[in-house]
Amino acid sequence: MLQIAFIAHDRKKDEMVNFITAYEEAFKDAKLYSTGTTGSRIMEKTNLNIQRFMSGPLGGDQQIGALVAENELDLIIFLRDPLMAQPHEPDITALLRLCDVQGIPVATNIATAELLVKSMMRGDFAWRELVHKYKPE
Numbered sequence: 001m002l003q004i005a006f007i008a009h010d011r012k013k014d015e016m017v018n019f020i021t022a023y024e025e026a027f028k029d030a031k032l033y034s035t036g037t038t039g040s041r042i043m044e045k046t047n048l049n050i051q052r053f054m055s056g057p058l059g060g061d062q063q064i065g066a067l068v069a070e071n072e073l074d075l076i077i078f079l080r081d082p083l084m085a086q087p088h089e090p091d092i093t094a095l096l097r098l099c100d101v102q103g104i105p106v107a108t109n110i111a112t113a114e115l116l117v118k119s120m121m122r123g124d125f126a127w128r129e130l131v132h133k134y135k136p137e
């Protein structure tokens with residue numbers, strides 16, 4: 001089962017909710033995670049069940065980062081706000097760095113998110129199942 005995380009900064013939350021609503025079917029068989037407020041907003045508008053972590057500024061990005069460090073996540077959709085400074089910028093940078101360490105597909109804008117989700121729907125993420133299967137203990 002694919003494991004996916006959703007994160008959106010405040011001014012990107014509507015875009016995230018609209019996107020997930022449009023592609024809800026594609027996410028229904030995955031194990032889903034999110035930061036606190038993003039997850040609440042998505043669950044209000046969809047039937048998806050999401051395991052929510054802390055809100056981003058309170059450590060949610062770091063909690064998702066811990067899953068990335070263990071190579072547990074297969075896809076991250078992280079709609080960042082490029083025009084607003086965040087108090088927890090170091091956490092955001094750390095999360096994206098860990099995605100690069102593990103080679104995890106991560107979308108930071110809606111155009112990339114759409115391409116990755118379409119690719120996931122086609123089955124292009126099968127290699128991630130192998131990552132899980134052969135992960136060292």
Ligand SMILES: O=C(CO)COP(=O)(O)O
Nearest residue numbers: 035036037038055056057
């Ligand atoms: O700040 C965030 C990610 O950096 C998102 O956190 P929330 O989903 O709790 O708003």
